[in-house]
Amino acid sequence: MYSPQIRKLIDLFSKFPTVGPRTAARFVFYLLGVPKEGIRELTSAVSNLREKVKLCNFCFKSFEGEGELCEICRDPRRDKSLICVVEKEIDMIPIEKTKKYQGLYFILGGTISTLKKEDIKKIKAEELLERTKKPEVKEVILALNPTTEGEATLLYLERLLKPLNKKITRLGRGLPLGAELEYADEETLGSALEGRK
Amino acid sequence: MYSPQIRKLIDLFSKFPTVGPRTAARFVFYLLGVPKEGIRELTSAVSNLREKVKLCNFCFKSFEGEGELCEICRDPRRDKSLICVVEKEIDMIPIEKTKKYQGLYFILGGTISTLKKEDIKKIKAEELLERTKKPEVKEVILALNPTTEGEATLLYLERLLKPLNKKITRLGRGLPLGAELEYADEETLGSALEGRK
Amino acid sequence: MYSPQIRKLIDLFSKFPTVGPRTAARFVFYLLGVPKEGIRELTSAVSNLREKVKLCNFCFKSFEGEGELCEICRDPRRDKSLICVVEKEIDMIPIEKTKKYQGLYFILGGTISTLKKEDIKKIKAEELLERTKKPEVKEVILALNPTTEGEATLLYLERLLKPLNKKITRLGRGLPLGAELEYADEETLGSALEGRK
């Protein structure tokens, strides 16, 4: 029913995370109602994104401006002895919001579900190994999701970094805010019991 | 935490229907990983949308190609005596899928919640009145959502079109596929009883 | 972990509709906290239910009091020429609430998914046939859920009652209150189009 141009844009939007064909169609009809100027603003913002935004040479976070390091890696107040490894850039935001972390980050770029070479190549494991070797680094926090894939990746990285003899930690497991014991899974509750204080 | 360029694009995506700032951020990080060529494909598809896609002179549906009428209004097999009024273009799709409608459409462009002039100006009521006056038009189906706003718009249009002395109908109310009587509201069930056959 | 008496009651409550073992356990712990008098009130209400409550000889609705007919079947103001067939007693409530139905009811006692004899025996098809034969009955409304099972039962009953040459109707299909065209299924929308008025 859709014309070719609309069809094409629906296909492209359908590749966006969380977007299915129905939502993609709604995006297209929304754009049909946006004035020309708004369209230009959007397309130039999308084009500029890749031109203006660089990835940090140390942690792979996106940033704008001069130099090769992002604003966090450049910040003299950040503690260079700590590296917090996250799966993706967006995971840094809740950690920054806690205001309880003052170290550096490292964006792994994904997780692995097998130990196959092709799988491992997709994450920045080699780069992490290299960063961890730096003498100033004392602790690497593997802040990966407590999911099956996050667990598998965590185990792989622990083994990879072990020979460096640095402190390798993982996030504490336990009951989150608002949880109810009655519905807690055994593993989480077991960790909450062991981690009591 | 986000750089200005990312911030800007998050703001623009947040205006998309159903998209909040968190999803908008995911879109931006997704785009940061799309190769240059993909970015160009997307921006040109967005730009072309407004240049290639026109709105039909009769029904306001979007279409591409020559002429001033969309492929439905141009189709000699469609029944010109019937106009089905929908709130927005996307509502035409499920109707076309029923394969039970062979008339024309008219996209109202919105609904009204008050009878204030500014409110009424937002919908294409005048244009609908004009189309309905055409001698070949015998019935106007007001296919608006059975919601409070849809109802209000329906009442307004019924009064507007009444002097033309044409058949003005609305969609049948009743139980949808998969419904359970036990949970049906009284109004719907009342309509289902009255509309029994 | 539970003691035998608690275990047993959890098992019995787990047979209640919509109740799983976890909710059943919550019921038991709730009862452990109810004073003796409250327990006696509950058990006597449950026991009395079956002793005091009878099923109507005509429509199978539950009722209390003298005679063999429920308060609806006894009511001289109800229209005896109309029978509304529902799957279960609870389905009568939303119909009564519409205040648009003044006929009698008939509780089928279930639905069928196959035409196997054992399946058909579970519903009161024979009894319905007999009631429908009464000369005063002019219309039978098959008010079954528009679900797969409801449809199958409806088709079976239509065929069963057809030889009697009475009016057999079903509830009108269409869009329920609050629905949105955009998300309507084709069958429902097709019915809503056909049932326009």
Next chain:
Amino acid sequence: MYSPQIRKLIDLFSKFPTVGPRTAARFVFYLLGVPKEGIRELTSAVSNLREKVKLCNFCFKSFEGEGELCEICRDPRRDKSLICVVEKEIDMIPIEKTKKYQGLYFILGGTISTLKKEDIKKIKAEELLERTKKPEVKEVILALNPTTEGEATLLYLERLLKPLNKKITRLGRGLPLGAELEYADEETLGSALEGRK
């Protein structure tokens, strides 16, 4: 619409946890279909509950059989130096399932949201104080839900037990199994960072 006996039982079932009038009605209609024997089984199980089931003199857990202590408090293999305080009996189950706890329990019987006397009387704070005074008790784990009410109760109990100079602990906070950093609240993530190991 319902007869008095049904109405009464709906009211009684509506007091059950998680049960509203609609579900209560379904329970009643379910019972109307249960054979006499099943009804007798249910009412005697409910009556026996209060007669056969006792509350443990130490931890207030329900149990059957001889003596004044439940099977856990009686069990010589359980570690008498540890008391795990839970809000309600059902909270013991996931803890037992972890198989990581071998101490005793104490069922508080509720939580408090204010420090008003009437509020505090509803929980077994005095009894807990007494149990904690026993010389063999070395640690009290306050295993309350990490909710606002659980927190308030926890603070109250910590202050109450403090003068006894025993180890008072609370469950570890952190990310539960299956959580995603991206959606974690700041307090939980802050605890997960501090509790890293």
